[in-house]
Amino acid sequence: MDAFMSGNPGDSAFRVKRYPFYLLNRLVSRYNSIIDQRLRAIGLDIPSWRVLMILGERSPRGAREIAEAAVINLSTMTRIIQRMSAAGLVTTAASQDDARVTLVALAPLGESQLAQARQATAPVYAHLIEGLDPQDFEKLIVLLDSLHDNLEPLAPKAG
Structure with missing residues (x-):
């Protein structure tokens, strides 16, 4: 076959x-x-964890950029960010370069929650990759990126 x-x-x-x-x-x-x-x-949900992990790489970021990285549509991401802001996990401000862009940054409480989330999820990741050869893992990353890239021409265009 x-x-x-x-x-x-x-x-x-x-x-x-x-x-x-x-x-x-x-x-x-x-x-x-x-x-x-x-x-x-530890008082987090998966969407908030995604936002914290993304901001943990670089903060601040635009809300649209966070939505794309988290694979969540912008309107849903806007509600997540509003909820996280109300909880004191992130701060928001209009970009000085473009007032239409909302910049989202980690607040001190968000940094603390991010550290707790990393501790909570790291053992799961360690168990997940247990026994994998590093070259196989790299190949997996390349293959997943290739599959994603192959779908790009078929994806609906935003508009």
């Missing part, structure tokens, strides 16, 4: 367990259910 055909939903040889999107969804669902429990124990 052709390896590609067994993952093609348009082929009679299709097998769910050979379909990359099933496997990715299964992985993400399992991961989210595990970290959700750990994050809730």
Whole structure:
């Protein structure tokens, strides 16, 4: 059986367990259910954790940039940021360069929550990659990026 055909939903040889999107969804669902429990124990949800992790790389950032990095639509991200701002995790301000851009920055409480979230989720990541060869892990990252890039021409254009 052709390896590609067994993952093609348009082929009679299709097998769910050979379909990359099933496997990715299964992985993400399992991961989210595990970290959700750990994050809730420290007073965070997954969307807030995503924002904190993104801002942990660089802060401040524009709300649109955070939404894209978190893979969350902008209107939903705006509500998440408003909720996080009200909780004292982030601060918001209009960009001095472009008043239409809302800059979001980690507040001191957000930095503290980020540190707790990293401690809570790091063991899950360590367990996830246990036994993987570093070259295999790098190949996985490259392959996932390639699959994403292959879909880019088919993605709906914002407008």
